[in-house]
Amino acid sequence: MAIAWWQIILLTALAFWMIIDQITVGILCNYPLLIGLVAGIVMGDIKTGLVVGATLQLMVLGVGTYGGASMPDFMTGAIIGTAYAVISGKGIDFAIGLAVPVGLLMVQLDVLARFTNTFFLHRVDQRIKDNDINGVARNVVYGVFPWGISRALPVFLMLLVGNNVIQQVVKALPTWLSTGLSAAGGILPVVGIAILLRFLPTKRFISYLIIGFFAAAYLKVPMLGVALLGLAMAIIFYKQSGNNNQSDDEDNQSNTGGHENASGEYED
Template sequence: MHIAAYQIILITIYAFIAINDSLISNTLTQPAIAGMIAGMIMGDLKTGLMVGGTLQLMRLGIAAFGGASVPDYFTGAVLGTAFAVISGKGAEYGIGLAVPVSLLMLQLDVVARFCNVYLLHAIDKAIDQMKLNRIPRLVLSGSLLWGLSRAIPILLMLLVGDAAVTTITENMPEWLMNGLRTAGGVMPVVGVGILLHYLPTKQYIPYLLLGFFLAAYLQVPMLGISIIGVVAAMIVFKRDSEKISQVQNVTTTGTFEGGFSGDE
């Protein structure tokens, strides 16, 4: 299958809009959403959901804290879906191609952030010099550069085709690819560890052990564990709500004696 010109244009426009949306809602850049939209444009929604959903699992627990950058699974989902449909090799091929692309695109995220830092200093200088008319243009320039940081690479890769991307990844040194694979495998673990550190994990250790037991020993699929997690969350929510109601009832019905007009 050959990609049509209108498909290239639509995917490029979507990439530009989505990466700017990540500064506000971070919805359109979710790999599952990106794979779905790319699949709709390419005419294969199923493949898009499979590629995007798999990358979404890799992205869980990963966040760009401070100035840190993370693998660009958004671009990986878009290009992986597009190339999976073009090649006709299925979602497995798209996922295999999307992972190294996500790791390589990490560097362009750093470049885009660097450009915006330069513009930020220009805005500070304009404020010091009271040249307020320059500020809107500089802000819009930052948004333009941020959008082009994903739109241009995606446009170029769609134009040259999947063969060029495969050639680049296959000709990279083995030690570098092993390092990228190791980093890609460690990052989700680190991200989940950070989330568990900030969540009230100690209160829900039995549920964590239950989920581990179901996954490791009974081989329950992820969907089944998710359903059990929803049921557990509903039980905990109902229990906590009943406790709050009991406390409120005691507070409203209790009587206080002594003092002046019962104020003690």
């Protein structure tokens, strides 16, 4: 199917909004799953949007833009991937194969936007010297444009040239590549999981990683069930770590004979 002009406009607006959203209210934020859902609604195929978004989401689970680091822009990837999957009718794996390189290339534009705002910073410095409060405010707000345009313009261009180019690419795609892409799509989530485990103090909490795995792989507990199990263990952990401090005080006060401590061990 061909993409309609209003779909191009809506997806471009989504691209502009999603980056502003990420640095302000954080509703769709930098989450490909939610962007994929919205893009799927616009393209009239929610399921495709969800699956594309979910696959990309798993690749960036623990990746954040902390301290100004750029991350692969799989939000833009989710928009382009969803749109092209619906246009080409080639399915999810094709969409992922397209979204990943798009997301990686977009990192350059993120860097450019963050760099461009330095220009407004120096204009703000100048307005401060002139005691021009309104001028200061104006120049801070101008920062919206490098952010928004860095996402909206590429999406607009890619959707505009998309129709014909994509059909050609699809025809030229060899079978071995589409089988390969499909397998790659299946294992790519390991990247997000590994990055996340590197970020978290995994070695300290390794037993809980095993419990979570055991519950899902052997007991077949669904995700929400595992989250509840984790919540229960987290509450126990929180209460016990508090008790330890208190029981230290009690130890000092009642120093007569043996008693049971917070972790249930008997000591004297």
